[in-house]
Amino acid sequence: MTDQNVKDKVQKTQKINGVRGMNDLLPADAAQWAHLEHVLRDLTRAYGYEFLRTPIVEATAVFQRGIGEVTDIVEKEMYSFEDRLNGEHLTLRPEGTAALVRSVIENNLIYEGPKRLWYTGPMFRHERPQRGRYRQFHQFGIEALGFAGPDIDAEIILMGQRLWDELGLKGVRLEINSLGQAPERAEHRAALVTYFEKNKAQLDEDSQRRLITNPLRILDSKNPEMQALIEGAPKLLDFLGEESLKHFNAVQALLKANNIPCKINPRLVRGLDYYNLTVFEWVTEELGAQGTIAGGGRYDPLIERMGGKAAPACGWAMGMERVLELMKVSGSLPEAQAQCDIFVLHQGGETLTAAMIIAERLRSAGIDTILFCPPDGQSASFKSQMKKADSSGAAFAVIIGPDELAKNEAQLKDLRGTGEQKSVPLDDVLGAAIDALVGSSE
Numbered sequence: 001m002t003d004q005n006v007k008d009k010v011q012k013t014q015k016i017n018g019v020r021g022m023n024d025l026l027p028a029d030a031a032q033w034a035h036l037e038h039v040l041r042d043l044t045r046a047y048g049y050e051f052l053r054t055p056i057v058e059a060t061a062v063f064q065r066g067i068g069e070v071t072d073i074v075e076k077e078m079y080s081f082e083d084r085l086n087g088e089h090l091t092l093r094p095e096g097t098a099a100l101v102r103s104v105i106e107n108n109l110i111y112e113g114p115k116r117l118w119y120t121g122p123m124f125r126h127e128r129p130q131r132g133r134y135r136q137f138h139q140f141g142i143e144a145l146g147f148a149g150p151d152i153d154a155e156i157i158l159m160g161q162r163l164w165d166e167l168g169l170k171g172v173r174l175e176i177n178s179l180g181q182a183p184e185r186a187e188h189r190a191a192l193v194t195y196f197e198k199n200k201a202q203l204d205e206d207s208q209r210r211l212i213t214n215p216l217r218i219l220d221s222k223n224p225e226m227q228a229l230i231e232g233a234p235k236l237l238d239f240l241g242e243e244s245l246k247h248f249n250a251v252q253a254l255l256k257a258n259n260i261p262c263k264i265n266p267r268l269v270r271g272l273d274y275y276n277l278t279v280f281e282w283v284t285e286e287l288g289a290q291g292t293i294a295g296g297g298r299y300d301p302l303i304e305r306m307g308g309k310a311a312p313a314c315g316w317a318m319g320m321e322r323v324l325e326l327m328k329v330s331g332s333l334p335e336a337q338a339q340c341d342i343f344v345l346h347q348g349g350e351t352l353t354a355a356m357i358i359a360e361r362l363r364s365a366g367i368d369t370i371l372f373c374p375p376d377g378q379s380a381s382f383k384s385q386m387k388k389a390d391s392s393g394a395a396f397a398v399i400i401g402p403d404e405l406a407k408n409e410a411q412l413k414d415l416r417g418t419g420e421q422k423s424v425p426l427d428d429v430l431g432a433a434i435d436a437l438v439g440s441s442e
């Protein structure tokens with residue numbers, strides 16, 4: 001073999017790793033995700049929300065126009081590419097709202113009146129990966145479209161609070177603010193520009209640029225050296241007119257009436273450009289730097305901006321990885337579940353045939369069953385099979401060896417309680433298994 005051949009061979013057999021910041025969901029964690037998804041489904045039903053799924057890839061314009069050109073997401077974090085075949089500009093969705101609004105407009109969904117919708121799935125942002133921050137992460141989100149009043153702002157917040165309670169999360173704080181309406185933001189913007197112009201030397205490069213393009217985004221900067229300057233900047237809340245204040249106060253009154261504590265954070269501006277009036281985030285100190293588990297608000301301008309007939313809307317989305325991490329910290333993750341109810345052991349040959357028929361019979365009756373399959377395709381000792389049965393979490397084992405088969409019997413063994421083992425006629429295994437499982441769960 002030439003050196004090149006050897007090199008090619010090594011390269012072809014070298015392991016290929018996953019993409020940085022994009023994680024596999026491993027079997028050990030799958031039950032926790034399934035539990036969370038189950039709770040989310042129940043929550044959406046409890047409030048009358050309908051499911052909507054959009055594709056993972058959208059035209060780049062959906063996010064440029066929806067989220068806003070001068071935002072971290074659109075400027076720095078999107079996975080955008082040109083379709084090799086037709087040159088279309090496409091993007092892996094970095095969030096769900098703009099895509100959902102695109103779909104709602106395209107499919108005329110709010111033609112007949114308001115809609116409550118929810119979605120879940122992977123999102124993609126090219127951020128620096130760290131604990132709680134990934135390049136592929138998963139969101140669950142709700143969007144209420146076509147409702148203008150403060151009642152729906154309060155309702156979606158109550159939904160979040162109910163969810164945290166249901167999941168047993170500890171140490172979650174609700175922060176809320178109002179971004180008012182466009183003319184109020186314009187006045188605030190002018191005041192911001194004057195303030196930051198005076199302190200221009202303290203602005204980092206990004207913020208100097210944003211001073212011209214989108215000064216509100218400077219308030220969103222995470223640069224620690226600019227925090228004192230940002231702290232002293234004019235507050236948008238001081239520029240709100242009567243109507244905006246009325247809406248904000250009504251939301252707060254409804255939250256208070258429902259015993260939902262919240263902290264007004266005048267610095268909360270959110271990282272996306274579509275918001276107006278109410279904005280909010282749920283934050284925790286328990287997860288280190290990435291402590292925002294969910295965020296959202298009202299986005300009345302978005303539907304029209306995306307080409308639809310103007311209609312109000314609001315919603316929020318949560319990071320599923322962060323919520324699961326907080327469940328872990330709060331000690332509220334569900335216990336690992338058994339893989340099956342019954343594990344079936346055999347010695348190959350005719351005992352395998354009998355074992356497979358019995359396993360199918362058990363499954364037809366709704367009993368989760370794992371049939372032992374020897375890794376070498378031949379056979380394995382009962383001792384090693386029993387180890388597998390034990391680690392599967394099964395409550396009972398059905399054992400069929402040549403001696404049992406000769407007598408047309410199987411052994412039913414209790415793996416968790418007494419350890420009792422008894423002979424059962426092959427035809428009665430199903431009935432005996434049901435009795436045993438019912439007995440053990442009483």
Ligand code: HAM
Pocket residue numbers: 094095096097098125127132133134135136137138139141142143271272292293294295296297299314315316317318319320321322
């Ligand atoms: P967002 O604040 O950009 O809002 O994201 C919502 C949540 O997604 C965050 O609070 C966080 O928990 C999670 N998240 C964001 N980026 C990452 C990441 N790189 N790794 C892990 N988790 C992350 C939105 O996306 C809006 N669409 C929310 C909304 C819905 N507003 C109105 N309706």
